[in-house]
Amino acid sequence: MKIAICVIARNEEGSIGPLIAQLARQSLLAQPYAFQILILANACSDDTAGMARAPSTRHSATMGRIS
Numbered sequence: 001m002k003i004a005i006c007v008i009a010r011n012e013e014g015s016i017g018p019l020i021a022q023l024a025r026q027s028l029l030a031q032p033y034a035f036q037i038l039i040l041a042n043a044c045s046d047d048t049a050g051m052a053r054a055p056s057t058r059h060s061a062t063m064g065r066i067s
Helices: 017-023 048-053
Strands: 001-011 036-041 060-066
Touching: 001 017, 017 036, 017 048, 036 048
Parallel strands: 001 036, 036 060
Antiparallel strands: none
16 A cells, blocks of 8 residues: 655744654554655745755655645
8 A cells, every 4th residue: 555645834844854753653654555755845935845855854755846
């Protein structure tokens, strides 16, 4: 089974990293499922996208932008 988690974010620089980490720790995702976390950055004026890509999140997130 494949699971995709989509998060639309705007100016969430301070919370996006912990959110990604929490999503990755969910018990359903601990099963042998393939999962992907998609972050859609919506007109951010901060570094939400950079924080989502940061190695410190320990979990990969695919970035997209909403114009």
